[in-house]
Amino acid sequence: MNGFGRLGLFAMGIVTIMMFLPMALFPQKTERDNLLSGISSGKTRVLDLSYAINDKLVPWPGDERVFEAKINATVEKNGYFTRSFWMLEHYGTHLDAPVHFPPGKTTVDQIPAKQLFGPAVVLDVRAEGAKDADYRVPAARVEEWEKKHGKISEGSIVLLRTGWASRWPDAQKYRDQDAQGKMHFPGFSAEAAKLLISRKVSGIGCDTLSADYGASEDFAVHHLVLGAGLYQLENLADFREVPEAGAFLVVAPIKLEGGSGGAVRVFAIWQ
Ligand SMILES: [Zn+2]
Numbered sequence: 516m517n518g519f520g521r522l523g524l525f526a527m528g529i530v531t532i533m534m535f536l537p538m539a540l541f542p543q544k545t546e547r548d549n550l551l552s553g554i555s556s557g558k559t560r561v562l563d564l565s566y567a568i569n570d571k572l573v574p575w576p577g578d579e580r581v582f583e584a585k586i587n588a589t590v591e592k593n594g595y596f597t598r599s600f601w602m603l604e605h606y607g608t609h610l611d612a613p614v615h616f617p618p619g620k621t622t623v624d625q626i627p628a629k630q631l632f633g634p635a636v637v638l639d640v641r642a643e644g645a646k647d648a649d650y651r652v653p654a655a656r657v658e659e660w661e662k663k664h665g666k667i668s669e670g671s672i673v674l675l676r677t678g679w680a681s682r683w684p685d686a687q688k689y690r691d692q693d694a695q696g697k698m699h700f701p702g703f704s705a706e707a708a709k710l711l712i713s714r715k716v717s718g719i720g721c722d723t724l725s726a727d728y729g730a731s732e733d734f735a736v737h738h739l740v741l742g743a744g745l746y747q748l749e750n751l752a753d754f755r756e757v758p759e760a761g762a763f764l765v766v767a768p769i770k771l772e773g774g775s776g777g778a779v780r781v782f783a784i785w786q
Contacts, residue, residue, distance in 0.1 A: 619741035702728030720748030
């Protein structure tokens with residue numbers, strides 16, 4: 516082959532690399548574009564994982580005053596309608612900001628917006644929870660998920676699906692308190708929490724009253740997770756339709772300055 520031919524081959528090689536370079540650099544672009552543009556066309560599923568707020572939701576035991584709304588203006592009297600409301604920061608579907616438990620520091624308004632978007636990792640423990648209300652998801656259960664779907668990527672949001680959402684809003688069934696007042700519902704184990712923290716996830720969530728299991732007395736998961744700067748989503752509405760892998764979450768908490776947490780809208784999108 517003469518020098519000219521070699522040059523031609525070299526040029527063709529460069530052109531080929533240039534053609535495929537964008538695909539190599541942005542392999543997810545088309546997929547993500549489809550996911551977002553598919554929302555308006557209906558190709559992408561959108562599920563709201565938040566309960567509507569009223570005064571009849573299941574409060575933490577001992578919380579008596581939970582929510583109040585007052586009408587300030589009516590169309591009849593004022594020509595427009597407004598209300599004012601009061602509520603606990605930890606009531607209904609809500610977010611626990613890191614500052615909620617030591618050694619966490621970040622308040623709800625300070626959580627970086629980037630941390631509020633991420634792939635959903637769903638750990639489905641409905642069968643285990645039905646057998647044992649005190650079930651704590653072991654780290655091995657997280658590893659089992661990874662064997663099926665690959666290593667949990669940084670920035671993921673890990674949701675625990677216990678099936679307890681089906682008991683909402685029946686306080687008795689949802690809290691499942693015994694004669695001593697101790698609650699019984701599944702939760703994350705401290706070991707699973709440690710593994711998820713090491714995977715650098717953005718947050719964890721559950722369809723129960725607490726990320727710790729109901730009978731917990733030391734709130735080990737709260738201390739670990741919030742202490743590591745992650746957030747927790749509690750009392751998520753029924754998300755049985757969300758796939759174990761492949762969905763994307765949008766977490767939109769109230770931007771309450773200095774707040775320990777607050778009401779949150781959580782949306783799952785997937786195709
Ligand atoms: Zn909370």
